[in-house]
Amino acid sequence: MDVSLIAAITIDGYIAKDSKHRSTTWTSPEDLHHYVSKIKTADVIIVGSTTFNTFKKHPKNSTWVIYTSKPNDFINPNPSVITTIPTNKPPHQLLEELSAKGYSSAIVAGGASIYTQWMKSGLVNTLHLTVEPYLFGNGVKLFDHDLGQTQLQLVKQELLNSSTLALEYRLSR
Numbered sequence: 001m002d003v004s005l006i007a008a009i010t011i012d013g014y015i016a017k018d019s020k021h022r023s024t025t026w027t028s029p030e031d032l033h034h035y036v037s038k039i040k041t042a043d044v045i046i047v048g049s050t051t052f053n054t055f056k057k058h059p060k061n062s063t064w065v066i067y068t069s070k071p072n073d074f075i076n077p078n079p080s081v082i083t084t085i086p087t088n089k090p091p092h093q094l095l096e097e098l099s100a101k102g103y104s105s106a107i108v109a110g111g112a113s114i115y116t117q118w119m120k121s122g123l124v125n126t127l128h129l130t131v132e133p134y135l136f137g138n139g140v141k142l143f144d145h146d147l148g149q150t151q152l153q154l155v156k157q158e159l160l161n162s163s164t165l166a167l168e169y170r171l172s173r
């Protein structure tokens with residue numbers, strides 16, 4: 001299974017001011033386009049319930065895995081547009097189950113708790129990071145736990161507009 005991670009970050013490494021801060025209020029239209037094009041290529045999009053609740057719209061026919069401690073209580077807010085798979089399973093177990101169902105690619109789309117759990121699992125192959133021209137100074141960091149000294153290789157860089165840089169990294173393993 002191909003597993004990538006996608007995030008928009010400030011220059012100082014934050015993904016939000018707080019857990020209710022919607023990304024599209026500060027990221028560029030070009031990044032939204034980049035983000036939507038990437039998530040559309042994945043078979044499933046993996047998010048935490050807090051992040052899922054910040055979205056107002058979803059690409060048609062997309063499949064969302066939503067992490068929540070109460071998967072049995074989860075209700076798909078838009079069943080005519082999206083498929084939802086609520087879960088509380090660890091990354092390895094979830095990936096085995098998704099593979100068995102025929103899914104072959106997944107994109108981890110936040111927030112910080114989900115990015116961290118998936119990076120720690122060692123299952124992520126690729127990172128798509130968009131650096132937006134902001135400094136927050138404090139807020140929600142991309143990762144919220146120690147990741148040792150994880151080394152990455154830059155494989156692609158693209159200016160999305162005059163100030164927004166999209167970077168693609170592979171994990172060096």
Ligand SMILES: NC(=O)c1ccc[n+]([C@@H]2O[C@H](COP(=O)([O-])OP(=O)(O)OC[C@H]3O[C@@H](n4cnc5c(N)ncnc54)[C@H](OP(=O)(O)O)[C@@H]3O)[C@@H](O)[C@H]2O)c1
Nearest residue numbers: 007008015016019048049050051068069088110111112113
């Ligand atoms: N800039 C970006 O690219 C970007 C991308 C994504 C998100 N964000 C921002 O990040 C913020 C949200 O991040 P966050 O870290 O606070 O929240 P989050 O990771 O989106 O969601 C946290 C929730 O996920 C569930 N969860 C997490 N781990 C779980 C596990 N192992 N088992 C079961 N459920 C689990 C829990 O849901 P329950 O409470 O339902 O149990 C938990 O409260 C928002 O401001 C959002 O806009 C930014």
